[in-house]
Amino acid sequence: MPRRDDIETILLIGSGPIVIGQACEFDYSGTQACRVLREEGYRVVLVNSNPATIMTDPEFADATYVEPLDVPTLTRIIEKERPDALLPTLGGQTGLNLAIALHEAGVLDTYSVEMIGANVEAIETAEDRQRFKVAMTEIGLHVPPSGIAYDVDEALRVGEEIGYPIIIRPAYILGGGGTGIAHSHEEMKHLAERGLAASPISEILIERSIAGWKEYELEVMRDHADNVVVICSIENLDPMGVHTGESITVAPAQTLTDVEYQLMRDAAFACIRRIGVETGGSNVQFAVHPQTGEMVVIEMNPRVSRSSALASKATGFPIAKIAAKLAVGYRLDEVQNDITRETPASFEPTIDYVVTKFPRWAFEKLPGSNPVLGTQMQSVGEVMAIGRTFCESLQKSVRSLETGRYGLNCDPTERELDVLSEDELVLAAAIPTPDRIFQVEAALRRFVSIERVHEVTGIDPWFLDQILQIVEERDRLAGLGIEQVTRSDWRRAKRLGFSDPQLAYMWGSTEAEVRSARTAAGVRVTYKTVDTCAAEFAAFTPYHYSTYEDEDEIAPLEKPAVVILGSGPNRIGQGVEFDYCCVHAAFALRDAGFETVMVNCNPETVSTDYDTSDRLFFEPLTNEDVLNVCERLQEAGEVRGIIVSLGGQTPLKLAHDLERSGVPVLGTSPASIDAAEDREQFNALCTRLGIPQPDGAMATTADEAVAVANRIGYPVLVRPSYVLGGRAMQIVYDDSDVRRAMAELAHTGSLGREGGLSAERPALIDRFLEDATEVDVDAIRDHGGACLIGGVMEHTEEAGVHSGDSSCAIPPPTLPAEVVRTIEEYTRALAAELEVVGLLNVQYAVRDRRVYVIEANPRASRTVPFVSKATGVPLAKIAARVMLGATLEQLATEGLLKPPAPGRHVAVKEAVLPFNRFPDVDTILGPEMRSTGEVMGIDRSFGMAFAKSQAGAGNKLPSEGTVFLSLADRDKDAGMFAARRFFDLGFSIAATAGTARFLEGKRVRVDTVVAKVGEEVGVDAVELISSGKVDLVINTPRGRGPRSDGMHIRRAAIVHGVACITTVAAAVAAAGGITEEAERDADVRSLQEYHADGQLRFDV
Amino acid sequence: MSTVHTEALLVLADGETFEGVAVGHQPSDGVATGEVVFNTSLAGYQEILTDPSYAGQIITFTYPHIGNYGVNERDDEARAPRCRGVIVRDLARRPSNWRATDDLAGFLARNEVAGIAGIDTRRLTRHIRSAGAIPGAFGVADRDTLLAAAQADGGTDGCDLASVVTTPEPYKVGPDDATLYVVAYDFGIKRSILDQLVVSGCQVEVVPAGTSGADVLARAPDGVFLSNGPGDPAAVVAARESVGALLGNVPVFGICLGHQIMGLALGAETFKLRFGHHGGNHPVRHLPTGRVEITSQNHNYAVDGSSLPDGSEVTHLNLNDGDIEGVRSEALRAFSVQYHPEAGPGPHDARYLFEEFVQLMKAS
């Protein structure tokens, strides 16, 4: 049966903000689905609260709602749009759970919305761990012995029965939320509590732990005619006990005989049929006993997943795209494989390379977190690398991570391990951490046996022997030295994935010398093609990866090419918003007649979808790998230039070397980039322009730093240069703090790794502006000097809270018009002086109507997609065109830049923080960015937009009940206004003693005075919150030092899911929001509607 | 356990040359020749290497890592490999699997199968895709020697290799009290096929390729099975005649070469494909139901559909290139498939065909 004609409008639910366990892979799947369904002529209604995504771009759906993802809002949208069908399987766990919720609320029936793809029955059987196990047992598949519990006592009982160690697995979770392995009664108690809290239906499965077994995944697709195929098999290098999202994983499976593999395939088919996923993709996870081969089923995800995104990139088979087609009636054999064009999608891809996925963690940004990997996801992103062999792909994946590593050791960082003895290495490797694979290599290099390493890590000996081959080759090459190596030596080294920097390190040479010696020996990179069929058929999609073989498959360029560098793995401070910019550039430049070339290594993204650009190179973003691509393309035709300013800091770092190697860098020149990044140059520039800056200077030693601090006066802000997301930035209040901060910068952490402090990488010491309002501006300047102010964003939180972590609004709700004018003037002046061609982001701090510039970044910023969605101006597209010589005027005539019109709406961006995953990390906001994602609230007034943004971020503001305030002294005056408004709204007020005294003094009645935490008399704050009697917590940190009391309060709020606000500004905004919510219902309007009656923006 | 690298070359009859290192068995003259074909299966190299259908051929594995899980006693498809050599990108040094009893290098040496590793197998595959299956030679000998050897090798056209690999003497497998008794022509039969027939409740008597139809009928079987095998079907003249004598008198089921021979016996013609089908991921449509099966395939020749006589219908089609994958004749109570429903290696999607054979025999 082909396309269904009985449905017209299809509703898609996105996965909301980027959170740990749910990253931009769902932007990729959702975007694909939107495209396909519209190509098929359906009307697509999309709801997603995340403005940074590509799918929420107005051009991808007929009606795009950037609204909170909750049942009431979705109900209103369904009421308004009347979709015929809901496709629940492409929006991650969020989309799936919401679909179920809508069904249970009877909404789908009321408006007769059909669920396509997977039905409720199927979803529940798969997601309810107990029902799933029963179902699997029914069809004769094995599962670990287990029981189910709804409270802690029950849990303990079951635990006893099964016997420790046991694992706790909550129902309806993602990223292993709330899972954990308990070895004792005590651990069990704690983990059971956490697990019950994590499960939306507070149900946990208690299961015999089979940690140490081999873990596998199969990506399976089924159509309504019951044709089923496996798209990809994945083997986890880290065995059971480390979440697949935390494991280094490899495709295809490496150590299964065909006999075993086919049994697993049969099992996966039986599973998807029994669960009853009618059409689409599912992910089935298995564990295999390494000695007996016994196979058990771990779980099945009846939807596209992180792994299916990986599988799509790993094989070239677009699972989400096909899933969407199957959902609307097509059979697999009715869908074409658009890579081969001549064969149908009803086949099983086969590959002739090895794919390695490596997770990216952010422990260094979360002090207090414990970098041990387990059954819960903690990673914030991942990279994928393709090589002809496992060794090659593994080493490529490591250098894709951008953690300062050149490959699997053989670089300066490996010295950290040299100090350890063999036994210490083995002990360290026994605990799964981000460093384990490096410890394994070091151990093998120190002649620890494969058996011993296998014993403590559970890593399969085959993988270990592969790593040993890297080790042995390294020893051989080290013995030779750069002069002696022959062509076949070079070839073997590169085929094992050694990077030029690794070889340079080994031989005490330089990357440049190694590169020229190697090319002189005739060993140059070759590019192969990802084609789903191991070359059995001709491939039409230029999706390439580098390797060192005989034959290269790059076709000549047909048009002048533009190379766009992506942003690498998702991490805190650099995520999907930069992918948005790169993708938009690709679209705009393709339309403008260029051949677009994308280079990136992040498998979750839209940018690495093979049809986003004309050519895709799945490569690490290092100088060597990018230079290889550019040189090869220059041989293939005209390369107009390379775009480094849309992928965040990652490509920007490469600008210099690329330019030096003769690759034309498009847009703002690397020299100007330096002028902005380099403190002295930038200071001079601002002075020239008469733009005020916070007083400050650079320092490379603690003494210098202290001197500076004393000159400019405390508090000061200490931070490294050349970093993103306020990495390692601290507000310090006295000399000793300064010294500590400098010491940290110099030595510890990954910053030390990246070179520590030096004349080239000094620390910046700035006067910290207290109680200043922060403002962000995104602007575009063309080579003719015309300048477009994309948007002026006023932050809710005061300066000192990282721009990425604070909420902000367009247009500025409180800034006086003349301040805004000043800000625009300054921005234009800076753009001109820096000779910006393309995007410029400037951050200001405003205090007493005086505007200080904090920093200027001549590149795409985190806020570009937000501004574009708020205003309807496609900034990234315009910037890309400008970088290739178009003027704003031309683009206006062309229609890409629409004429300004006053908008009647306000858009608020709110950050989403990962604290629920890291219970021991203080939630207080500061200059170091820690949010993983963002949401947008949009409505006709600031208050309502703010309220929506809070709801979207999972902080739904209460409409009644008790507000608990605990304010720092300096916040008390402002806080009083907030308190009074809550009081007027009929909330009862609870407060800590000091705050209470102050409020009463100002005649705000306080109903409950709360004792200090741990104080004997009366209920203390934590008890009060735990008792569920508080509906909103407003707690601002008291000055500096150990903020223990506040910390307990905020943690309690998080644990018990009570909305918690940590700045007075936000509290006031919240009060405003609640006031308005009391007065009227929030609008549900699509971006298309908002943009139609006016882009909210400022004139050219 | 650092590996020593003896450099070797692979040279195709058209002069195309590849660098690699010698692995497995080392022929005394440093030369191994045969028709070079590629197989795209990700796993199952042991079954592939021991599949008699590869007699006369050198197998290129498109998946780069071969030998990862070693070899074991249970996965052989025949007593010994019949292929002429193996070409890989990377031969695993240390296998790892609970079923393994030896590594692949040892297996190749023991069974005197020469191999070459380190080859850009993707380049080779792409070349075969355009040039077609082509004779080649590899080893430590010099390029001229290898080129000459490659050009001297005639390939498989016109060769009756079935009578080379067939069993010298008849033998039985399966219990004597089995409900059904099947005579199986051995043109190079795979163990998995016998296993499938036995689990379907048959006792099987395997007979040499040369056995006459009369001789088979004299054994009064419930059904006759025509096995897979190597080489050019058109060259297996005797078998075509025997099968001609059997059709209509007893239920017949053929696989791969058996399917081609049945086609010929029905009066159809066969032709050689450019580079054949060798892999485990070919989509085949079962026309009566429309269902798609993912199939295991290994053939260089195919039955020409246009030449099929009336009364015999096409039951299966290959969705990649439209080749005929299955034929049935109701009247003659005979059917056959071009692909490998027994798998070994490959997916189990088509095992129902053995059940159909059983039903056909029971119905008679």
Ligand SMILES: Nc1ncnc2c1ncn2[C@@H]1O[C@H](COP(=O)(O)OP(=O)(O)O)[C@@H](O)[C@H]1O
């Ligand atoms: N019985 C078990 N014993 C040991 N580890 C387990 C067990 N079950 C699951 N795990 C580990 O926990 C991880 C997460 O479990 P899973 O059910 O996949 O959660 P999620 O739904 O978050 O993917 C798995 O990847 C696996 O490594």
Ligand SMILES: Nc1ncnc2c1ncn2[C@@H]1O[C@H](COP(=O)(O)OP(=O)(O)O)[C@@H](O)[C@H]1O
């Ligand atoms: N002089 C200052 N006074 C007050 N706050 C500041 C000052 N400088 C920086 N900040 C705060 O630190 C945050 C991060 O600083 P920024 O220069 O933007 O680092 P990054 O480049 O990592 O984003 C800013 O968003 C702002 O809130």
Ligand SMILES: [Mg+2]
């Ligand atoms: Mg799951």
Ligand SMILES: [Mg+2]
């Ligand atoms: Mg899982």
